[in-house]
Amino acid sequence: MMSGFSRSYAVGLLAGATLLTTAACGSGSAETAAGGKPEVVAAFYPLQWLTEQVGGSDAHVTVLTAPGVEPHDLELSIQQVTEIQKAALTVYIKGVQPAVDDAVDAEKSFDAATAVTTLPASGHEEGEEEHGHEVSYDPHLWLDPTRLATVATKLGERLAAADPAHAQAYKDRAAKTAGALGTLDQEFAKGLSTCRTKSLVTAHEAFGYLADRYKLKQVGITLDPETEPSPARISEVAKLAKAEGVTTIFTESLVSPKVAEVLANQVGAKTAVLDPLESRPSGDYLSAMRDNLKTLQTALGCTA
Incomplete structure (x- = not known):
């Protein structure tokens, strides 16, 4: 993966190339290139799903991270940097994808982490790096439906400001999306209320928000998917898992x-797959989260 300096330098070169290309091609409205609809770029799947729900038929939404690609490893192509430069809005979460963090325009971007109360980054002291950029919080906020509902409301406001002609439609869809996420939250709260164990032993610490919302205890083998755990860490987690009957x-x-x-x-x-929803699932966000709920109920011995 590129260093922070080389990545920033590369993005600077790409941005310069974008400006030259735009000048050469004329100054047509790049933000509304798709049939008059505002171009909105989502960084990776959960934000793509949310933006499509709120944007509806009034916005043209594209995603930077292809299905099956680990979002943290994303490196942007020249075309993708151009898309970000031209977009009416880029929806991202600072700290997940350093390449995106470097490329966004502060005036035309929405960092979803700014819309909610975040949790401290697991296992890090404040100011240390998370996935290559200095952040003091856990960025996996989309795994708490209530926080994602708050993001939906704020996104509706940002899209309304970017496209005033359809402002009310954006706000109405945002409210509908927040309502669906509220229903999902109620299902999780009920479904995880009577579990035999509350310990959630995961491959990496991506489920802090889910654990925080539903009073579970996350125990990650590693802090992030790029880190190899030490034998001492594996031994520590094994001891805890045995003690708590995981x-x-x-x-x-x-x-x-x-x-x-x-x-x-x-x-x-045994092992089971718990989807952190960093990439597009076979269904959509809601169905994948409900699949996660069923997996958790079985694994944790929940009776609800």
């Missing part, structure tokens, strides 16, 4: 399950 070690679709499988063998547990 029966399932959770893996992820985009992360190798090998470490989780080693731990599961030590503990005498």
